Amino acid sequence: MTVHQPLPDAASAPAINTAATQGDGLGCHSGKQALRDAATAAGNSEMLERFAKDYPVGPHDKPQSMCPAFGSLRVGLRMRRTATVLSGSACCVYGLTFTSHFYGARRSVGYVPFNSETLVTGKLFEDIREAVFQLADPALYDTIVVTNLCVPSASGVPLRLLPKEINGVRIIGIDVPGFGVPTHAEAKDVLAGAMLAYARKEAEAGPVQAPRAGKAQRPTVTLLGEMFPADPVGIGMMLEPLGLAAGPVVPTREWRELYAALDCAVVAAIHPFYTASIREFEAAGRSIVGSGPVVVEGTVAWLSAIGEACGVAKPLVEAAQNRLVPAIRGALSAMPISGRITLSGYEGSELLVARLLVESGADLRYVGTACPRTPWSETDREWLAARGVMVNFRATLEEDLAAMAEFQPDLAIGTTPVVQKAKQLGIPGLYFTNLISARPLFGPAGAGSLAQVVNAAIGNKGRMDAMKAFFAGVGEGDTAGTWQDTPQLHPDFREKFARRAAKAKAAAEEIP
Numbered sequence: 001m002t003v004h005q006p007l008p009d010a011a012s013a014p015a016i017n018t019a020a021t022q023g024d025g026l027g028c029h030s031g032k033q034a035l036r037d038a039a040t041a042a043g044n045s046e047m048l049e050r051f052a053k054d055y056p057v058g059p060h061d062k063p064q065s066m067c068p069a070f071g072s073l074r075v076g077l078r079m080r081r082t083a084t085v086l087s088g089s090a091c092c093v094y095g096l097t098f099t100s101h102f103y104g105a106r107r108s109v110g111y112v113p114f115n116s117e118t119l120v121t122g123k124l125f126e127d128i129r130e131a132v133f134q135l136a137d138p139a140l141y142d143t144i145v146v147t148n149l150c151v152p153s154a155s156g157v158p159l160r161l162l163p164k165e166i167n168g169v170r171i172i173g174i175d176v177p178g179f180g181v182p183t184h185a186e187a188k189d190v191l192a193g194a195m196l197a198y199a200r201k202e203a204e205a206g207p208v209q210a211p212r213a214g215k216a217q218r219p220t221v222t223l224l225g226e227m228f229p230a231d232p233v234g235i236g237m238m239l240e241p242l243g244l245a246a247g248p249v250v251p252t253r254e255w256r257e258l259y260a261a262l263d264c265a266v267v268a269a270i271h272p273f274y275t276a277s278i279r280e281f282e283a284a285g286r287s288i289v290g291s292g293p294v295v296v297e298g299t300v301a302w303l304s305a306i307g308e309a310c311g312v313a314k315p316l317v318e319a320a321q322n323r324l325v326p327a328i329r330g331a332l333s334a335m336p337i338s339g340r341i342t343l344s345g346y347e348g349s350e351l352l353v354a355r356l357l358v359e360s361g362a363d364l365r366y367v368g369t370a371c372p373r374t375p376w377s378e379t380d381r382e383w384l385a386a387r388g389v390m391v392n393f394r395a396t397l398e399e400d401l402a403a404m405a406e407f408q409p410d411l412a413i414g415t416t417p418v419v420q421k422a423k424q425l426g427i428p429g430l431y432f433t434n435l436i437s438a439r440p441l442f443g444p445a446g447a448g449s450l451a452q453v454v455n456a457a458i459g460n461k462g463r464m465d466a467m468k469a470f471f472a473g474v475g476e477g478d479t480a481g482t483w484q485d486t487p488q489l490h491p492d493f494r495e496k497f498a499r500r501a502a503k504a505k506a507a508a509e510e511i512p
């Protein structure tokens with residue numbers, strides 16, 4: 001039997017903003033400003049300020065990303081004994097669950113639906129609370145993660161008033177609105193940061209569970225950011241001569257790993273945008289090292305920085321470097337890359353991949369990342385800039401495409417729309433997420449790992465040209481699609497409607 005705690009009284013409960021229920025409601029379609037205004041009206045300006053600080057959007061706020069909440073949802077779905085519950089519009093939840101299952105979630109996503117009435121009256125919060133109490137079975141779960149999507153975030157549904165723990169099951173409520181968290185990569189940090197904050201308080205309060213494989217015998221380096229499964233193993237081997245070990249990867253796959261992650265000697269911000277998580281590590285007294293052990297110069301610099309942060313004697317660090325460098329050089333020279341490349345992505349590892357390409361011999365001209373510039377990406381940014389590579393943080397699709405047009409690469413590595421455009425132009429393209437992120441990146445295993453796929457793609461230029469020539473003029477622009485007859489173009493219609501739209505715009509601007 002579950003014992004429900006009393007609900008917060010009406011006076012202490014924040015006002016629900018009814019704007020979200022008006023007209024077509026609020027969502028991606030209503031624009032970020034409308035949602036931000038609604039959130040401010042609902043007393044959620046503190047949340048917006050925190051997001052603005054953690055995930056600054058400048059110089060613009062248009063990086064292309066899927067619904068950000070997918071990032072945090074995926075982190076929760078990958079954790080053992082963790083239930084995930086979404087609160088948001090049905091269309092958002094449909095899209096998010098569809099994508100989760102497309103990527104093999106293999107477990108249910110909880111959903112607390114709402115309508116205008118339950119949102120306005122505060123019943124939605126009661127429904128979420130009830131759902132959490134029903135789910136909180138310690139035999140099944142360590143943690144329940146409840147996520148407010150855009151409308152509940154904009155309306156101020158107060159997840160912070162949920163009990164912190166029910167029957168020994170931790171309850172974590174987070175807001176992940178698309179109008180506050182710019183990319184799905186940063187949404188991973190929202191949940192990782194919230195979990196680390198919770199775990200840190202538990203560890204400060206008393207003894208906590210040891211890692212499944214027991215406590216590490218050597219000081220550990222926590223690895224921040226999702227990476228190819230072989231990479232933490234390879235990093236562990238590189239750290240061994242320094243008397244160190246690779247610690248957990250954050251986001252973790254299990255709650256107890258969070259304690260081990262916090263109990264490290266140093267944190268390696270392999271993905272440099274985990275601002276909320278870094279705040280928790282710093283609060284736990286841990287220092288942070290940026291960049292990663294990528295190819296020769298990156299590995300040498302990273303081992304030095306880790307050694308320094310952990311007080312490792314210099315000769316030990318130098319011995320490790322001297323052992324690794326020939327192996328990495330050997331792998332690089334066996335698999336060189338030749339060709340001009342532009343690169344864009346939204347994973348957070350773009351700058352490291354860029355370094356790998358440059359040291360492999362590629363003529364890399366541009367790196368665009370949807371993620372922001374942070375202190376932990378500075379080393380890589382400086383290294384790339386010194387080699388004439390243009391680095392663009394918070395890159396938009398338009399900027400990525402403009403770079404491709406400007407540099408006319410032999411290969412465009414990028415997001416789906418970048419690659420689609422490249423192929424349309426007859427430029428070979430590779431998807432960053434599927435084909436580049438799915439390979440080892442670090443140390444000797446990373447060096448040369450991209451050469452085969454990159455060189456094969458560049459070698460396809462002749463086939464791209466042949467295909468482009470064969471399909472030239474078929475299904476382009478207004479004639480795209482499937483037609484019974486040859487499409488007749490009517491440019492006069494376009495002019496007519498453009499005139500009408502301009503007239504309507506001018507009339508609207510005249511209204512005081």
Ligand code: SF4
Pocket residue numbers: 026027028029067068069088089091092095149150151177178179
């Ligand atoms: S939750 Fe995601 S899909 Fe829904 S309105 Fe927000 S950004 Fe769009």
